[in-house]
Amino acid sequence: MRRHLLKRGLHNRWTLLLALILPLGVLAAQAWFAQQQREHGTAVKLPIDQFDARHLLVGHYLTYKIDYGISDDADCPASDIEAAVCLSPNARVFPWDERPASCSQYIRGNCNSEGDFITQLERFYIPEQYVQRLQQRVENQQGSLLISLDGAGNAAIRDLLIDDQPWKALVKQ
């Protein structure tokens, strides 16, 4: 009886409408926020190396290591902590809550147990047919990542650059 009452109470056209709007709204909001993050931050260019091509169920992506220009003594400790890499005035990794006020431009991320600084920028989706050509260029240290950085340390990828040109320009040649 209780089950039937609950079912009758919840199942009507209006709740169905809400159930349909919820996924559409969340997905649209996710895309909108990602677009805003990409468009409205400060553009920063970072060199990349250690190229790797991976296959994913939908499309393909590259993984790489971003060169933040940090010296060995200013890099991550080998422990899992929340951290920030300060890009200006000096490139250095700080634990997130010990970031100095003088650090005007920084990226939020984590140090892992291997002493690497990890953000959400280490993956770039690319079609498989272009992998060979791009791989060669990045191995030759010609690749860089153009990111968009806001004042709270949140970063979004804008583009992959080869010799300072968007990668699509290279593959069109």
Added chain:
Amino acid sequence: MAGIEKKLSAWLEQGLISNTQYDAISQYEKAAVPGNNGGWWLYSLLILGTSIIGLGIISLIAANWALIPDMLKLACAFTVLGLLAVGIFMHYPRVNSHWFDVLISGFIVLCLATIGLIGQIYHLSAAWYQALLLWAAISLPLVLFARKLFAPFFWTTLFLYAFAWAGVSFAASGMSETYRQLPALFMFMPLLAASCYSFVRFIGVANNFSSSFFFWFQVSGLIALVVIDIMRSGGEMREYELAWYIPGYMAAAVLTLIILTRPDYRLLNKSLLIAVILLFLLYYHPYILFDGNTRYHYIGTEAVGSSSFWTADDIRAPILTIFILFLYATHAGNSGHHRTFNLITFLIGLRFVILYFQAMGGLAATGVGLIMSGLMIIGIAWFWYKSRGRLRRWSEELHE
């Protein structure tokens, strides 16, 4: 439907029911099962077709995504989602329509594809299980409207898989050592599925979900039991980090709490199920009952290890497996779940046969040994067949 008609005809011939009763039952069965005129295969084909179309769209985007402008890709995805949403809304009043569920299935598959598409366009590097959990959260209210089994089954399958990985990954600060962490996943999965099953039964709004969770509880439970039995019987899996197993222990605690508060379970059922949970947790702990020492090779007639019979892992493991299965079979028999009872007692018999080969496997290499092995299998099968009825009656009478 054909089955019930045959039975009705037989009952009519035997004089058990009258013609009026025959007609009344026949009419009722036809009305109670909507779209039973071969509807199941039509529904299956529609679901299959929708899934193939969904995969086709995903493949098309995946193959050409670099050439299509980002906004166009997003616009296409949202337009198709919007059209499907309109279709679902329009078909809602048609209670017997197959299209309502087909469109729901198409909508939720496309939601998943759209999450992937957004991740691809903006180069988001969240883990796959995070994407699946987002999908599960936003699609759940719609799946609750489904009238057929496919959409709830699809949802529960992906949800359980993603939640189990997310739980262990969160507790272990990442899945960088996946192969070492797999046992924790195997332990977590059936406990999670059973917790979800009990919770869904408790709130009582989603029958299709409870059957799907129960299915995965039984499948993942058997897999977990087989995996740990093989590992322990081989003296393996000595690595243990508490953090990896915390999600499993938490799920066990939640499940225990739900079992204890269920009014439809007698004290006997509660005791049996909690004992099964505790023994299962004990099985996955490497130090309390097991020490890594085994007595036999998988195939060999003589003891090769230094352990005594009762302390060897390869003796304790099958005993624990059989004991867990026995307790669960007693609960199933006592609750009137005869199919589950038959399956579990069959598995007990099967484990006895495997135990025999573990300890005496080398005998099978000789003619006499083969005869003895055959006799042993027949003996165990006969014992199982004869004891099953007695065990079921005994388990049913336990509460009286």
